[in-house]
Amino acid sequence: MLHRMTLGDFELTAVSDGIYHLDGGAFFGVVPKVMWQKKLVADERNRVASGLNSLIVRTGSQTVLIETGIGNKLSEKLRGIYDARQLLPASFAAAGIEPREVDIVINTHLHFDHCGWNTTRKPDGSIVPTFPNAQYFAHRGEVDHGHLQLERDAVSYISDNYDPLLATGQMTLIDPPEGGLLEIVPGVSVEVFPGHTAQMMAVLLDSAGERACYISDLIPTSAHLDVTWVMGYDLDPLTCIEQRKRFLSRAIPEKWLVLFTHDHHHPMGYVEWNDRGKPVFVGS
Numbered sequence: 001m002l003h004r005m006t007l008g009d010f011e012l013t014a015v016s017d018g019i020y021h022l023d024g025g026a027f028f029g030v031v032p033k034v035m036w037q038k039k040l041v042a043d044e045r046n047r048v049a050s051g052l053n054s055l056i057v058r059t060g061s062q063t064v065l066i067e068t069g070i071g072n073k074l075s076e077k078l079r080g081i082y083d084a085r086q087l088l089p090a091s092f093a094a095a096g097i098e099p100r101e102v103d104i105v106i107n108t109h110l111h112f113d114h115c116g117w118n119t120t121r122k123p124d125g126s127i128v129p130t131f132p133n134a135q136y137f138a139h140r141g142e143v144d145h146g147h148l149q150l151e152r153d154a155v156s157y158i159s160d161n162y163d164p165l166l167a168t169g170q171m172t173l174i175d176p177p178e179g180g181l182l183e184i185v186p187g188v189s190v191e192v193f194p195g196h197t198a199q200m201m202a203v204l205l206d207s208a209g210e211r212a213c214y215i216s217d218l219i220p221t222s223a224h225l226d227v228t229w230v231m232g233y234d235l236d237p238l239t240c241i242e243q244r245k246r247f248l249s250r251a252i253p254e255k256w257l258v259l260f261t262h263d264h265h266h267p268m269g270y271v272e273w274n275d276r277g278k279p280v281f282v283g284s
């Protein structure tokens with residue numbers, strides 16, 4: 001199913017690198033399984049199916065791609081663990097959009113499941129940009145953190161996803177002001193929402209008075225809307241909770257269209273407060 005809608009003068013198309021599988025316990029952190037399994041069903045290996053949603057934004061003058069899935073560079077072992085499908089090129093084709101049409105690629109952070117198709121490994125082993133005409137944007141702090149290869153999260157950072165682009169100048173490193181927006185192209189901005197990583201960015205889209213927000217791993221699926229249901233992967237869960245409150249306190253009253261990075265059932269939709277004061281997904 002093709003998820004396409006308009007936001008003001010922008011056309012938004014949700015594309016996907018396919019479904020992959022995450023450990024249910026890691027996906028829901030300290031939340032007991034008896035609670036989260038009411039929302040997502042785990043398989044016999046306790047894994048839950050998750051989406052790898054990217055968003056193509058046609059602004060009228062430019063084509064912007066947010067996030068690039070897992071890609072084709074994982075080791076055989078990791079590919080088996082995550083059951084990665086490598087479907088983003090097919091998803092582009094189904095949407096009728098060519099990779100060479102992409103002008104801008106934005107990575108909210110550089111975990112391998114968000115920037116994997118930044119580059120493609122060819123059969124001869126060479127690494128080439130998947131989007132040859134695009135300028136890529138990532139947070140400077142994410143690249144620095146990835147290069148440190150810390151014990152906690154070294155596995156999440158695969159340098160072939162960004163180092164080749166940095167070497168040729170095809171990736172621009174940015175550092176948005178704290179609590180403020182940095183505009184990449186007119187109507188497409190990034191803002192740091194820390195917690196999942198120290199510098200994870202959301203992408204805000206503004207056109208003709210309407211706003212959408214790709215909130216990335218701050219709220220990975222519509223099953224993670226309870227502010228305390230943070231992930232085991234989050235580096236700073238307390239900050240995630242505060243940042244989720246900051247996000248929802250704007251997104252709900254201002255009726256932002258919310259884009260979920262790992263929700264293969266609901267890549268986009270609106271959020272409201274229910275009568276008990278909890279945020280709930282209400283569809284699009």
Ligand SMILES: [Zn+2]
Pocket residue numbers: 109111114196217
């Ligand atoms: Zn992540």
